[in-house]
Amino acid sequence: MRRLMLLILITIPTLIFANDKDKATSWIAKAAELSNLKGHGSRPFRLRLQWKSGYGTEISTGSYQLTWESAEQWREEIRTGGNVATRIAVDGKVWVTRGEDFLTYPAYQLENVLAILWGSGNEDPRQVKEFFTQTIGGAASQCVKFERKNSWIDQMCFGADGTLSGMAKAVSTNAMMDAESTGVIIRGALRFDGRSLSASDSYDFMQYVQLGDKLFPRHMLILSQKIPTVEIFVEDVQYTKPSDSAHVFAVPDGATLKPTCTVDDAEVGRPTPLASIPTQFEAKLSRFLHYGGAARLYGVVGADGNIRNVTLISSESGLRGQNKDFGDIAAEIVQGMKYKPLMCAGVPQAFGTEEEIILRGTHAGPY
Secondary structure, three states, X not given: OHHHHHHHHHHHHHHHHHHHHHHHHHHHHHXXXXXXXXXOOOOOEEXXXXXXXXXXXXXXXXXXXXXXXXXXXXXXXXXXXXXXXXXXXXXXXXXXXXXXXXXXXXXXXXXXXXXXXXXXXXXXXXXXXXXXXXXXXXXXXXXXXEOOOOOOEEEEEEOOOOOEEEXXXXXXXXXXXXXXXHOOOOOOOOOOOOOOOOOEEEEEEEEEEEEOOEEEEEEEEEEEOOEEEEEEEEEEEEEOOOOOOHXXXXXXXXXXXXXXXXXXXXXXXXXXXXXXXXXXXXXXXXXXXXXXXXEEEEEEEOOOOXXXXXXXXXXXXXXXXXXXXXXXXXXXXXXXXXXXXXXXXXXXEOEEEEEEEEEOOOOOOOO
């Protein structure tokens, strides 16, 4: 009798876990099927959207357009102010104009959003931790949270119609390179005291519209540690006929061929992390030593290993009214750092990186 009871106690939790895993797997597959316009047998389509991005009062706006006929032939264009950058695939080869414009923070997050919708960012939930309900865009969503041991995804949420309503992913250094090469963002951080800060980006998908047998979101919101950083509005998405206009996929003058290579994460990044406050910033940070601070930033590292175009994503300090000031100092620190280049086909390439600067104050705080 004791053996029978022991068998029941062990087996029932195992079955419950297996059912949870099957349920989560089914939800993910359904969401990818509904929103993946590039799936098997998909028709040509055109997607146009508007975006805005920024921190505090520093807001930038732009647009994005994708004309897609197949995995071998497509064209995307991103506009920021008066700048226009394009990527064109012809017979599987990708040509680029103003390539580093695709490494800016808004472009990096646009690529993350689209990778999720195309289904390439959805992993098999190897460890289901719990199920819960969460309100996203004013509607209740069924969510699943994963153990981080075997999954880079923190959680996924789904609407009643099976669409993806939200996703949370861990964030890493070299985030743009990670996302572009693997569709996965791996967590990492730069710290003064070696302590860990659990950081993640979340992506909310709302106001879906019908497109044939697909559903596509009209409104997408990217949040960095619950702070909105990029907002995307779909202006138009529709199926098209295969293009008869050669100029749509014509390679423009001045375009360069994007090199094809296998990315080795070990060859990218800083030789060593910062172990202490750089001497030249001690005076600027002196007023924050008691209160502490934490800032997240994104920058583009050039082929020479120098970082530029640093974007402040979020900043927080225990010193009242000084959040932005701490973030500005953190940006200066990051701009002065030296990185190893990203080597692709034997040639150094520019890449994007997301970093965290954390200063733990002398009093107990949230960092």
